[in-house]
Amino acid sequence: MSNEYKILLVDDDQQILSMLELAFSGSPYEIRSITDPVKAYKLIEDEHFDIVITDIQMPQMDGLSLLKKIKSFNGMIQVIVMTGHITINNTLDAFRYGAVDIFFKPFDNVQELVTATDAIAARLDRVNIILNSLVGKEGHNA
Amino acid sequence: MPTDNVGAGFSALSSAKVGNQVILVVDDDFVNRMLLRKILENSGYAVLEAFNGKEALARVKADKPDLVLLDIMMPEMDGYEVCEYLKADSDTESIPVIFITALSDSADLVKGFNVGAEDYVSKPINVEEVRARVKTHLKLKTATEAIKRYNEELEQVVAESSKELIRAERQAAVGQLIQGIVHNLKGPLTTMKGGLDIGRKILSALTHAAEEETAPSQGQLGKWGRDASKALELTATAAERLQEMINSLMEKGTADHIHTLVRCDLNEIILNELEFLSADLYFKHNIKKDVDLCPEKPVILANPSEIAQVLSNLLGNAKDALTGSPSPTISINTRISGSDILLRVTDNGPGIAPQNLEKIFEPFYTTKARPEKGAKNSAGLTGTGLGLYMCQRSVKAMGGEIRAESPPTGGAAFQVRIPLAKQET
Numbered sequence: 356m357s358n359e360y361k362i363l364l365v366d367d368d369q370q371i372l373s374m375l376e377l378a379f380s381g382s383p384y385e386i387r388s389i390t391d392p393v394k395a396y397k398l399i400e401d402e403h404f405d406i407v408i409t410d411i412q413m414p415q416m417d418g419l420s421l422l423k424k425i426k427s428f429n430g431m432i433q434v435i436v437m438t439g440h441i442t443i444n445n446t447l448d449a450f451r452y453g454a455v456d457i458f459f460k461p462f463d464n465v466q467e468l469v470t471a472t473d474a475i476a477a478r479l480d481r482v483n484i485i486l487n488s489l490v491g492k493e494g495h496n497a
Numbered sequence: 498m499p500t501d502n503v504g505a506g507f508s509a510l511s512s513a514k515v516g517n518q519v520i521l522v523v524d525d526d527f528v529n530r531m532l533l534r535k536i537l538e539n540s541g542y543a544v545l546e547a548f549n550g551k552e553a554l555a556r557v558k559a560d561k562p563d564l565v566l567l568d569i570m571m572p573e574m575d576g577y578e579v580c581e582y583l584k585a586d587s588d589t590e591s592i593p594v595i596f597i598t599a600l601s602d603s604a605d606l607v608k609g610f611n612v613g614a615e616d617y618v619s620k621p622i623n624v625e626e627v628r629a630r631v632k633t634h635l636k637l638k639t640a641t642e643a644i645k646r647y648n649e650e651l652e653q654v655v656a657e658s659s660k661e662l663i664r665a666e667r668q669a670a671v672g673q674l675i676q677g678i679v680h681n682l683k684g685p686l687t688t689m690k691g692g693l694d695i696g697r698k699i700l701s702a703l704t705h706a707a708e709e710e711t712a713p714s715q716g717q718l719g720k721w722g723r724d725a726s727k728a729l730e731l732t733a734t735a736a737e738r739l740q741e742m743i744n745s746l747m748e749k750g751t752a753d754h755i756h757t758l759v760r761c762d763l764n765e766i767i768l769n770e771l772e773f774l775s776a777d778l779y780f781k782h783n784i785k786k787d788v789d790l791c792p793e794k795p796v797i798l799a800n801p802s803e804i805a806q807v808l809s810n811l812l813g814n815a816k817d818a819l820t821g822s823p824s825p826t827i828s829i830n831t832r833i834s835g836s837d838i839l840l841r842v843t844d845n846g847p848g849i850a851p852q853n854l855e856k857i858f859e860p861f862y863t864t865k866a867r868p869e870k871g872a873k874n875s876a877g878l879t880g881t882g883l884g885l886y887m888c889q890r891s892v893k894a895m896g897g898e899i900r901a902e903s904p905p906t907g908g909a910a911f912q913v914r915i916p917l918a919k920q921e922t
Contacts, residue, residue, distance in 0.1 A: 368684045368687075368688070370684070370685065370688040370731060370734060370735055370738070371684060371687050371688050371691070373688075373727075373731055374687070374688045374691040374692055374695070374728075374731050375691070377691075377692075377695055377724060377727050377728055377731065378691060378694070378695055380720075380724055381720075381724075412680065414783055415783075439680060439683035439684070439687070440680065460683055460686075460687040461683060461686045461687040461689075461690040461691075462687065462690060462691060462694070464694045465690070465691035465694040465695065466694055466695075466698055
């Protein structure tokens, strides 16, 4: 992977965050985690993140609202949502608002989340290569 | 003037007939009784007779007539006295009494009405007058009884639907509780399962390395070791958290089955309930809780699960009142006052309109939407209007009282006063 992507984990349960950090510990990403979705969004505005993995049911801000805000702030940021409250509406809304994937808690196997993230990272690699080549071409032509 | 054939009534000493309305005629004068019997029987009533006050009372008790025609002037016990007895007894007070009186002095009539008579007929007896008055009062009595029956039925219906709603309220509370419990249990469960997944992954990497007979580097081994121990630690902590939750649920569950009053520490119940309510995300994170409990141990004689229910209602209401408030705060404090413990639950929400302070304890009064309609009010809240009513019942059963205040400075305050338990000797 050419890029060391930055990933932000958002969940109001600190233990889950610690577990996820451990699950990603062998991966090449720069992992940050935060329990407060409001602060999470500020962080996303201030620093660049490539992937955000967020819980849906959080007290300060609904994960779906966070998803919407992220996608309207920067559509390139890939968002994976997690939820313990499984409903059709939650799931459909998540995709409607632009999530790339959804995971139900407790996870069947937390490694699946890591694998899905790897796949998204690979796709980002590819998108970046294409975009860079396009921008590069434009640059030559200018 | 009597127009009926009086003499023919002599042999007709029949007792009350089933289905007919029964009238007791009380007169010490045999001829008067005979005359009245005739008039009444010809109108289709069954007639009973009594010749003095004592006999009259005995007959009323035994036969429960629908109406009493009562002579005033009788030896030993006069009509006024008989009437007073009848009206003082709850079994007979509803039987209409009509005086038969030769007295035309208005003071005597007033006296008759004062002892509870419904009406009077004058002597000498006028047949049409007797018929008309008897008919009117029997009609009135029938109507009154019908209304009474109707009221009783209505009360029964209301009692039934109250039970239904109380059940609905309890069910709703249980539903909410379960949702909160499930959400809370999923957290540590996610961590536990995740920890196990990570452990398994490391184990499979080790097994793989052993099978391939490739020795992993020291660095790799060290990382696996550190990760595995961290995964185990996370799993263990999450399991403890689950265990604690289950323990507190078990305690709550067992307490619910005890309906006797026991000595319990109110402060302890409050702290437990607050801990339990933290299952509610909004309650846990958004509302500032200002808890100030008295340093003494306030021991009361109560059913702990009912106290917990009262608290949960008061805190739930406060929480609902704070929906949309900019800096929601709930204050909970206890203070000993004489031989009582005072518990106050205060919020800084919009408060309660003064004219509603009394109403809120009435059954079915609610400012929230009714749950059975499937609707919610503007704040998205539902209620059966029984929460505070049930709180009041519980508190009263413990010999205490509950009241609401809405100080002009804003917010709402509920004060529960419960007598402290006497020291055990």
